[in-house]
Amino acid sequence: xxxxxxxxxxxxxxxxxxxxxxxxxxxxxxxxxxxxxxxxxxxxxxxxxxxxxxxxxxxxxxxxxxxxxxxxxxxxxxxxxxxxxxxxxxxxxxxxxxxxxxxxxxxxxxxxxxx
Amino acid sequence: xxxxxxxxxxxxxxxxxxxxxxxxxxxxxxxxxxxxxxxxxxxxxxxxxxxxxxxxxxxxxxxxxxxxxxxxxxxxxxxxxxxxxxxxxxxxxxxxxxxxxxxxxxxxxxxxxx
Numbered sequence: 001x002x003x004x005x006x007x008x009x010x011x012x013x014x015x016x017x018x019x020x021x022x023x024x025x026x027x028x029x030x031x032x033x034x035x036x037x038x039x040x041x042x043x044x045x046x047x048x049x050x051x052x053x054x055x056x057x058x059x060x061x062x063x064x065x066x067x068x069x070x071x072x073x074x075x076x077x078x079x080x081x082x083x084x085x086x087x088x089x090x091x092x093x094x095x096x097x098x099x100x101x102x103x104x105x106x107x108x109x110x111x112x113x114x115x
Numbered sequence: 116x117x118x119x120x121x122x123x124x125x126x127x128x129x130x131x132x133x134x135x136x137x138x139x140x141x142x143x144x145x146x147x148x149x150x151x152x153x154x155x156x157x158x159x160x161x162x163x164x165x166x167x168x169x170x171x172x173x174x175x176x177x178x179x180x181x182x183x184x185x186x187x188x189x190x191x192x193x194x195x196x197x198x199x200x201x202x203x204x205x206x207x208x209x210x211x212x213x214x215x216x217x218x219x220x221x222x223x224x225x226x227x228x229x
Binding site: 034036042043044045046049089091093102103104105106107108 | 121148150156157158159160163171206217218219220221222223
């Protein structure tokens with residue numbers, strides 16, 4: 001079946017450090033890939049997405065590139081801030097199916113950024 | 116940006132009681148979903164709903180669960196007889212027509228079964 005594997009957390013960084021959270025996937029089709037963020041006490045918010053190979057999603061300084069050859073979608077940010085502290089979820093959705101919105105999520109990676 | 120609204124934000128209930136979790140999806144969206152997240156675990160798909168019927172459900176979504184779109188705006192999840200293991204954050208989501216369109220999630224209902 002479809003699955004998403006994320007780098008295990010928690011991850012603790014100092015402010016302005018470089019962030020990478022690894023994500024790899026397995027899917028029976030050609031998925032769209034997403035990163036969601038969950039701030040403390042809040043729901044899931046879409047951070048960025050990519051719908052085809054070599055697409056780069058970006059938002060709020062975060063980036064992720066859809067790598068079909070390595071089935072990966074690693075999240076990166078050049079300089080993290082304390083306000084980036086949250087749980088980050090990698091997810092996929094299979095676009096060729098009628099019910100394309102059903103998403104499969106990774107386990108989530110907790111990021112804590114210290115001043 | 117438009118929002119998916121969920122009520123209540125917290126629900127406490129006794130084991131064996133029925134609960135209804137309510138969601139108001141974005142008005143022009145056609146596909147509706149429920150997900151749940153048990154504390155510290157991954158977000159799990161429960162059910163999807165389109166054209167007034169369930170289009171897919173997971174093995175978690177057993178006979179104790181049901182969904183309904185009683186009018187043009189609300190989308191509800193009912194748990195008939197709650198169990199302790201139903202305690203979780205339940206997220207409603209909706210999306211517009213078109214493959215690959217992003218899901219808009221509500222802020223969730225924290226259900227605690229005592």
